[in-house]
Amino acid sequence: MDTPPIDVSLLYDTGQVRVTGDGGGEMVLHPHWLRERSHEAADFDPVTRQRLFEPALLPADLRVVGMERSSEDELALTFSDGARCGFSLTAILREAGWLDDPETPPAPQPWGADLDAWPGADWAALEAPEVLRDMLAGFARSGFCIIRNTPTQPGTLESIAKFFGHLRDTNFGPIFDVITKPQPIDLAYTGLPLSAHADNPYRQPIPGIQMLHCLENGVEGGLSTLVDGFALAEALLAEAPELARVLERTTVRFRYESDDTILENRGPLIERDGDGRLVRVRFSSRVDFVPPLDPETLDMFYRGRSRMFELAADPRFEIRFRLDPGMLVMMDNHRLLHGRTGFDHAAARRHLQGCYIDHDGPDTMYRVLSRRWRDGEGSGREAA
Amino acid sequence: MDTPPIDVSLLYDTGQVRVTGDGGGEMVLHPHWLRERSHEAADFDPVTRQRLFEPALLPADLRVVGMERSSEDELALTFSDGARCGFSLTAILREAGWLDDPETPPAPQPWGADLDAWPGADWAALEAPEVLRDMLAGFARSGFCIIRNTPTQPGTLESIAKFFGHLRDTNFGPIFDVITKPQPIDLAYTGLPLSAHADNPYRQPIPGIQMLHCLENGVEGGLSTLVDGFALAEALLAEAPELARVLERTTVRFRYESDDTILENRGPLIERDGDGRLVRVRFSSRVDFVPPLDPETLDMFYRGRSRMFELAADPRFEIRFRLDPGMLVMMDNHRLLHGRTGFDHAAARRHLQGCYIDHDGPDTMYRVLSRRWRDGEGSGREAA
Numbered sequence: 001m002d003t004p005p006i007d008v009s010l011l012y013d014t015g016q017v018r019v020t021g022d023g024g025g026e027m028v029l030h031p032h033w034l035r036e037r038s039h040e041a042a043d044f045d046p047v048t049r050q051r052l053f054e055p056a057l058l059p060a061d062l063r064v065v066g067m068e069r070s071s072e073d074e075l076a077l078t079f080s081d082g083a084r085c086g087f088s089l090t091a092i093l094r095e096a097g098w099l100d101d102p103e104t105p106p107a108p109q110p111w112g113a114d115l116d117a118w119p120g121a122d123w124a125a126l127e128a129p130e131v132l133r134d135m136l137a138g139f140a141r142s143g144f145c146i147i148r149n150t151p152t153q154p155g156t157l158e159s160i161a162k163f164f165g166h167l168r169d170t171n172f173g174p175i176f177d178v179i180t181k182p183q184p185i186d187l188a189y190t191g192l193p194l195s196a197h198a199d200n201p202y203r204q205p206i207p208g209i210q211m212l213h214c215l216e217n218g219v220e221g222g223l224s225t226l227v228d229g230f231a232l233a234e235a236l237l238a239e240a241p242e243l244a245r246v247l248e249r250t251t252v253r254f255r256y257e258s259d260d261t262i263l264e265n266r267g268p269l270i271e272r273d274g275d276g277r278l279v280r281v282r283f284s285s286r287v288d289f290v291p292p293l294d295p296e297t298l299d300m301f302y303r304g305r306s307r308m309f310e311l312a313a314d315p316r317f318e319i320r321f322r323l324d325p326g327m328l329v330m331m332d333n334h335r336l337l338h339g340r341t342g343f344d345h346a347a348a349r350r351h352l353q354g355c356y357i358d359h360d361g362p363d364t365m366y367r368v369l370s371r372r373w374r375d376g377e378g379s380g381r382e383a384a
Numbered sequence: 385m386d387t388p389p390i391d392v393s394l395l396y397d398t399g400q401v402r403v404t405g406d407g408g409g410e411m412v413l414h415p416h417w418l419r420e421r422s423h424e425a426a427d428f429d430p431v432t433r434q435r436l437f438e439p440a441l442l443p444a445d446l447r448v449v450g451m452e453r454s455s456e457d458e459l460a461l462t463f464s465d466g467a468r469c470g471f472s473l474t475a476i477l478r479e480a481g482w483l484d485d486p487e488t489p490p491a492p493q494p495w496g497a498d499l500d501a502w503p504g505a506d507w508a509a510l511e512a513p514e515v516l517r518d519m520l521a522g523f524a525r526s527g528f529c530i531i532r533n534t535p536t537q538p539g540t541l542e543s544i545a546k547f548f549g550h551l552r553d554t555n556f557g558p559i560f561d562v563i564t565k566p567q568p569i570d571l572a573y574t575g576l577p578l579s580a581h582a583d584n585p586y587r588q589p590i591p592g593i594q595m596l597h598c599l600e601n602g603v604e605g606g607l608s609t610l611v612d613g614f615a616l617a618e619a620l621l622a623e624a625p626e627l628a629r630v631l632e633r634t635t636v637r638f639r640y641e642s643d644d645t646i647l648e649n650r651g652p653l654i655e656r657d658g659d660g661r662l663v664r665v666r667f668s669s670r671v672d673f674v675p676p677l678d679p680e681t682l683d684m685f686y687r688g689r690s691r692m693f694e695l696a697a698d699p700r701f702e703i704r705f706r707l708d709p710g711m712l713v714m715m716d717n718h719r720l721l722h723g724r725t726g727f728d729h730a731a732a733r734r735h736l737q738g739c740y741i742d743h744d745g746p747d748t749m750y751r752v753l754s755r756r757w758r759d760g761e762g763s764g765r766e767a768a
Contacts, residue, residue, distance in 0.1 A: 016679055027676060029676055030676070030679045030683070032682065033674065033676055036673070036674075047642075048642070049641040049642065050671055051669070051670040051671075055669055055689075056669060056689060057693075060686070060690070096675075097675070097676075166552075166554065166555075167553070168550075168552075169550040169551070170550065171550075195438065203744055204592065204742060205589040205592065205743070208589065248658075251657050251659050256433075258432070258433065260752060262487065262748055262751035262752055262755070263744060263748055264751070266657065267657070273635050273651070274632075274633050274635040275635050285435070285438060285439055286434040287434055287435075289420070290417065290420075292411060292413055292414070292417055292479075292480040293414075295398070295400055295412055295414045298416065299414070302414075302416050302444070303444065305439075306441075306444070308440075309438070309440035309441075310440070358587075358588060358589060359588035359589070360587055360588045360647060363588065363647075363648065364645055364646055364647055367648070368644060368645065368646055
């Protein structure tokens with residue numbers, strides 16, 4: 001990525017603005033694109049930070065007709081409809097992706113078992129904004145973090161969850177207990193091993209982030225496992241692209257049913273956005289229902305899904321750890337798969353509490369902390 | 385769609401099952417696809433209704449090697465690994481989409497201003513399951529419904545919302561007031577007209593369903609407006625497919641910012657699933673930020689977005705109504721755009737309360753009611 005100094009020029013024939021970097025990089029900016037980013041008093045409300053004009057009503061043939069650069073960062077543009085707007089070149093280049101934006105959480109980095117720095121912190125240490133921001137950066141990169149030395153009173157999870165975001169209520173309740181029960185109605189409530197899966201792909205919307213909080217754990221075994229679904233998707237794409245493409249293209253129905261609840265949602269096992277970025281992995285092999293496609297496509301779907309299952313169980317991709325009392329794992333349920341090894345629950349108790357929050361929470365927290373941090377750093381440096 | 389009688393045959397060479405309808409329709413079913421739907425005691429837990437086996441571990445070359453049809457509906461299949469499983473042919477054909485499934489909510493039907501039956505009911509009448517189910521069917525088809533004669537005490541919305549699903553808390557609070565305020569911090573709190581928009585496309589996840597409940601309305605004007613975003617998307621695709629495709633392909637960033645909150649989410653203005661079905665329209669022209677694409681693509685993006693804006697304001701697509709005290713509108717925020725006409729708030733008050741719930745709620749309710757309805761009808765007919 002280039003950094004300033006950069007050259008800015010007005011292309012008079014098209015009314016566009018060209019930015020040229022030292023390293024030879026070039027970007028041509030559209031007049032509408034620039035105008036939509038005007039922060040002039042007539043265009044932009046400083047309280048709601050929303051546009052005050054309807055951009056659809058700008059002239060279709062809008063052009064930049066004049067340009068002044070009064071400093072390294074300040075650019076004033078005159079448009080063909082007479083408007084004159086000032087811009088921060090740094091802000092424009094951050095938004096365009098030419099410069100890193102310090103407020104944006106880091107991009108996901110797929111990981112395997114050799115991930116060396118597990119994101120996490122002590123609960124008490126999170127009072128320091130820089131520790132919190134650092135842990136949230138790790139969460140954005142790796143899709144999970146581990147918080148240690150939290151209080152172990154039942155229900156504590158609710159206040160911890162609310163620190164990070166809004167609690168998402170479901171028909172399991174806002175907080176649910178994962179504990180061995182004499183007559184289990186779900187495999188989660190036994191000592192059986194659970195293979196790597198994402199939670200509740202049948203809900204609309206799918207829960208964004210899961211938290212699991214350990215209150216008590218006296219059993220042998222029962223290790224928690226995590227696998228990065230994005231790493232599995234990339235591995236499958238590398239070794240068998242034709243299978244990965246079928247998993248990306250096939251819309252699968254996920255379904256949960258009990259006497260008084262029927263939940264359904266649909267989507268592919270591997271989901272990318274329009275720019276090819278991975279945005280979601282759905283993997284829950286007890287509740288997925290593929291449509292009756294032609295047998296050749298289904299052959300490939302089943303081969304791809306089986307390969308994903310093998311990769312998810314491959315020690316190359318899995319990390320394992322014991323959740324001790326006071327430990328809490330927070331994981332991105334659109335990306336990570338989680339499971340546990342089996343344990344004997346006759347001799348001792350293992351009691352976790354779980355809940356869901358939305359992606360909004362940690363994402364907003366990271367952005368706000370980063371803005372304050374940046375502003376703080378700025379004043380600090382200027383004061384020094 | 386064909387209905388039984390149908391013919392079922394085993395294709396010995398491939399181990400697949402072929403279904404042939406009276407009308408000549410044909411469907412070939414994959415051995416894995418069938419086996420995954422087994423309800424045998426060893427395969428399926430009747431309490432959790434989940435698979436008891438890991439489907440990824442089925443033999444890759446699994447085949448159906450034997451078939452018996454003991455009645456119109458009962459099919460027993462023997463698989464190459466020795467398993468023998470019974471199936472309901474009706475259940476299989478419903479899942480395959482060959483027969484309608486009475487539990488599945490109706491598919492969306494795009495609508496314009498000439499929509500003649502607006503889904504809705506009196507609050508008291510919703511105590512009758514058939515009235516409730518009928519209204520939810522209309523909600524699924526048209527993306528909104530109107531409930532009349534609800535209580536008008538402030539806060540009533542919370543109990544109404546919880547009847548339909550789980551309340552979604554946001555930084556606006558679980559219930560928010562839409563009322564004219566002396567020093568408005570948002571256009572919503574003025575008497576100004578609001579053009580058609582979806583709420584909060586910058587949240588992760590985007591709120592699924594919005595409810596607006598009228599407590600008081602003495603003003604002239606201030607009519608509520610609704611537009612079907614799916615109808616706009618289909619209209620744009622019909623008149624300018626190249627513009628519609630750019631709106632489908634371009635990942636736009638939506639952003640909300642205040643002193644202590646920064647919310648971002650991304651997605652296209654028109655989103656379809658892998659099967660081409662419309663699943664979401666994002667339209668909120670004050671908070672959308674398109675990436676700096678090449679100027680030719682951006683030209684098309686801006687033309688497409690402007691055309692969507694024109695269509696959204698076109699009386700052909702808009703319905704208008706006055707929200708009187710006790711009226712509540714429930715709308716699918718992934719599909720419908722809403723707005724209001726301007727009004728003079730000096731002379732009288734207009735007070736709405738709003739909240740969000742998830743799609744899960746009404747969808748589950750429709751499915752459960754339909755299952756009971758079908759079971760009830762069954763017993764009724766047998767008893768008669």
